Amino acid sequence: MSREAFIVGAGMSRFGKQSHRTIEEIGQEAVRAAMKEAGVERGDIDEVFCGTGYGGVMLGQRILRDLGMTGPPVTNVENACSSGATGVREACAAIATGRAEVVLVVGVDKLTTFGGGTLPLEASDPDVANGMIMPAVYAMRARRYMFETGATPEHLAMVTVKAREAAALNPHAQMRTPTTVAEVLASRPIADPLTLFMCCPSGDGAAAVVITTAARARQLGVQPVKIAASVLQSGYYKTGFRDTAFSELTARTVALAYDAAGLGPEAVDMAEVHDAFAIAELMYYEALGLCERGEGKDFLERGDSKIGGRTPVNPSGGLLCKGHPIGATGIAQMCEAVWQLRGQVGARQVEGAKVALTHCTGGGIAGFDHGACAVHVLTV
Amino acid sequence: MSREAFIVGAGMSRFGKQSHRTIEEIGQEAVRAAMKEAGVERGDIDEVFCGTGYGGVMLGQRILRDLGMTGPPVTNVENACSSGATGVREACAAIATGRAEVVLVVGVDKLTTFGGGTLPLEASDPDVANGMIMPAVYAMRARRYMFETGATPEHLAMVTVKAREAAALNPHAQMRTPTTVAEVLASRPIADPLTLFMCCPSGDGAAAVVITTAARARQLGVQPVKIAASVLQSGYYKTGFRDTAFSELTARTVALAYDAAGLGPEAVDMAEVHDAFAIAELMYYEALGLCERGEGKDFLERGDSKIGGRTPVNPSGGLLCKGHPIGATGIAQMCEAVWQLRGQVGARQVEGAKVALTHCTGGGIAGFDHGACAVHVLTV
Numbered sequence: 001m002s003r004e005a006f007i008v009g010a011g012m013s014r015f016g017k018q019s020h021r022t023i024e025e026i027g028q029e030a031v032r033a034a035m036k037e038a039g040v041e042r043g044d045i046d047e048v049f050c051g052t053g054y055g056g057v058m059l060g061q062r063i064l065r066d067l068g069m070t071g072p073p074v075t076n077v078e079n080a081c082s083s084g085a086t087g088v089r090e091a092c093a094a095i096a097t098g099r100a101e102v103v104l105v106v107g108v109d110k111l112t113t114f115g116g117g118t119l120p121l122e123a124s125d126p127d128v129a130n131g132m133i134m135p136a137v138y139a140m141r142a143r144r145y146m147f148e149t150g151a152t153p154e155h156l157a158m159v160t161v162k163a164r165e166a167a168a169l170n171p172h173a174q175m176r177t178p179t180t181v182a183e184v185l186a187s188r189p190i191a192d193p194l195t196l197f198m199c200c201p202s203g204d205g206a207a208a209v210v211i212t213t214a215a216r217a218r219q220l221g222v223q224p225v226k227i228a229a230s231v232l233q234s235g236y237y238k239t240g241f242r243d244t245a246f247s248e249l250t251a252r253t254v255a256l257a258y259d260a261a262g263l264g265p266e267a268v269d270m271a272e273v274h275d276a277f278a279i280a281e282l283m284y285y286e287a288l289g290l291c292e293r294g295e296g297k298d299f300l301e302r303g304d305s306k307i308g309g310r311t312p313v314n315p316s317g318g319l320l321c322k323g324h325p326i327g328a329t330g331i332a333q334m335c336e337a338v339w340q341l342r343g344q345v346g347a348r349q350v351e352g353a354k355v356a357l358t359h360c361t362g363g364g365i366a367g368f369d370h371g372a373c374a375v376h377v378l379t380v
Numbered sequence: 381m382s383r384e385a386f387i388v389g390a391g392m393s394r395f396g397k398q399s400h401r402t403i404e405e406i407g408q409e410a411v412r413a414a415m416k417e418a419g420v421e422r423g424d425i426d427e428v429f430c431g432t433g434y435g436g437v438m439l440g441q442r443i444l445r446d447l448g449m450t451g452p453p454v455t456n457v458e459n460a461c462s463s464g465a466t467g468v469r470e471a472c473a474a475i476a477t478g479r480a481e482v483v484l485v486v487g488v489d490k491l492t493t494f495g496g497g498t499l500p501l502e503a504s505d506p507d508v509a510n511g512m513i514m515p516a517v518y519a520m521r522a523r524r525y526m527f528e529t530g531a532t533p534e535h536l537a538m539v540t541v542k543a544r545e546a547a548a549l550n551p552h553a554q555m556r557t558p559t560t561v562a563e564v565l566a567s568r569p570i571a572d573p574l575t576l577f578m579c580c581p582s583g584d585g586a587a588a589v590v591i592t593t594a595a596r597a598r599q600l601g602v603q604p605v606k607i608a609a610s611v612l613q614s615g616y617y618k619t620g621f622r623d624t625a626f627s628e629l630t631a632r633t634v635a636l637a638y639d640a641a642g643l644g645p646e647a648v649d650m651a652e653v654h655d656a657f658a659i660a661e662l663m664y665y666e667a668l669g670l671c672e673r674g675e676g677k678d679f680l681e682r683g684d685s686k687i688g689g690r691t692p693v694n695p696s697g698g699l700l701c702k703g704h705p706i707g708a709t710g711i712a713q714m715c716e717a718v719w720q721l722r723g724q725v726g727a728r729q730v731e732g733a734k735v736a737l738t739h740c741t742g743g744g745i746a747g748f749d750h751g752a753c754a755v756h757v758l759t760v
Binding site: 058096252 | 752
């Protein structure tokens with residue numbers, strides 16, 4: 001009989017440019033915070049997963065050594081921007097099989113210097129040499145989406161304005177200064193129609209969660225958050241501009257997640273979605289079923305996705321404003337979900353949230369077009 | 381109830397320097413071979429793990445795209461030289477939980493060019509800048525082992541001679557020309573007492589296995605090999621020269637594996653061990669319990685570890701002669717074990733083998749001293 005998995009502690013490092021710190025230090029900050037919140041000691045951790053995109057070889061072991069955790073199994077996992085979420089999925093399996101009682105998952109990247117360990121694939125890729133980097137991919141998605149739905153650059157700017165409003169309330173966020181539609185539109189062009197403020201910032205950061213069984217969660221005396229679904233899929237990633245601005249990969253993944261959790265999009269009280277660029281949030285409203293297809297811009301305009309709206313999306317500020325240190329992102333989304341579901345986030349609280357969805361994608365790296373998507377459903 | 385996992389197909393690419401091929405092509409060669417042996421089609425694969433040390437971001441997706449396998453979950457795992465074995469462990473969990481029926485695991489690295497994707501950590505590390513690279517670590521282990529046991533450089537050379545004898549019978553091996561103790565000792569010095577021939581070669585390669593349930597294995601009609609134990613641990617890696625030439629990490633890991641498999645070292649019919657340098661094999665005879673502590677050189681001298689001896693070790697030629705493309709190694713060890721247990725390896729057959737052990741370590745990268753060890757027990 002498979003055992004269910006529960007998050008009992010969540011922790012984040014500061015997000016932002018911190019080139020003066022090592023990637024290990026950044027990871028340790030998140031690990032300590034998550035363990036403290038869970039009330040577990042290092043001897044309680046049976047197993048560790050570490051998600052990173054560019055952190056280099058054996059990052060998990062490097063982070064843990066100076067915490068004195070040198071015995072348990074450590075598995076480093078990588079799925080680009082879905083690396084951290086992928087680690088959570090494997091942690092759920094470790095709990096389900098009975099292999100471990102308490103699992104630590106940390107996700108981290110240091111994009112200011114690539115951690116001294118690796119370099120991105122981009123440089124050697126012919127597509128990339130010809131300009132097919134991520135802003136270009138998302139810019140083409142934006143053009144296609146605008147063509148299909150009548151959305152305007154103002155709608156893209158509104159996504160950023162909403163994200164900044166939320167981030168202003170989140171001490172963990174990287175971009176906390178409120179902005180306006182006019183300011184977003186006037187910011188430096190990156191890949192038309194995307195301006196600088198419509199693109200997530202580069203930064204360094206880590207996030208961690210402690211996952212355990214129902215029985216152990218009760219012993220710890222902290223409020224557990226159930227991982228009701230943990231789904232990973234792969235699929236074509238560089239889509240959304242050829243035939244239609246719709247993410248088949250996200251739609252397929254979330255359908256499996258809703259099925260696993262036994263609920264549908266109408267039950268979702270809040271979502272953290274992969275808004276690496278402003279257009280992404282509009283597309284993912286639709287692919288996740290939070291609104292009808294083609295109605296993403298209306299969902300946004302009505303305020304349905306704001307804190308206080310029908311289904312708040314990215315109350316943390318999202319990748320656009322909380323920041324997006326690749327390997328940390330999937331877990332940072334869960335940190336926000338956990339704290340929201342427990343009612344711990346103060347001014348940015350989604351009142352009465354009982355069901356949270358986290359969604360991240362990964363791919364498009366190096367011009368190759370086979371990517372990943374991970375969706376988790378968390379409940380209290 | 382956890383389900384047991386069985387290997388139903390194993391495949392390897394050619395091992396050796398192949399800078400003209402992409403890392404994806406090398407991986408695909410192994411994947412195709414393993415799937416063919418298992419008799420599975422791409423639509424049968426529910427989930428994929430890819431182990432690599434230096435293959436760069438989303439290597440599994442890159443390998444699978446051109447095979448038309450773009451739907452199932454793909455998880456890239458990394459634990460340096462234990463990356464492939466770590467993938468097998470996660471595959472066993474995926475089977476055990478019921479999350480998947482058929483899992484593909486591929487391990488691959490292209491050391492001739494680091495796959496265009498990553499660079500090793502060594503360059504930026506102060507220890508490494510001061511000379512603490514892997515041959516130096518193993519050279520100090522060798523000196524300590526010689527001091528403790530009375531072993532001589534001739535014993536180290538005998539390990540290589542034995543490995544070459546075996547590799548000469550293995551078409552997958554990189555170094556197949558038989559050699560002599562005198563020739564090994566006369567080869568170029570690398571880190572005293574280690575000579576060139578006592579160090580594993582650099583090379584490119586991939587290995588893959590298809591893992592499934594007992595029921596599905598019966599349907600496929602191929603001879604399954606049971607994964608009776610799959611254990612991963614972490615621990616201090618740069619040991620063996622400070623206090624004692626004994627690998628606590630390997631001894632601790634194998635003890636858990638023997639316990640999980642319900643057998644002891646006396647039941648092991650053959651072993652593939654992590655002989656990245658000749659001294660390692662002598663140390664691991666002892667840490668794995670294949671002989672008494674301090675008697676590794678005698679075990680070797682008596683021929684106990686040769687094909688036809690009491691417990692043949694590295695009948696494939698081992699890392700020293702089969703080759704050691706980091707991420708592929710743990711799975712390549714299992715390929716040899718599977719083929720040996722099925723009686724399919726011709727002249728290098730270990731007669732009547734029913735229990736095989738595979739052992740790999742990972743770490744020492746970048747001068748940091750927290751590493752991994754993975755042990756699997758396979759049975760028929």
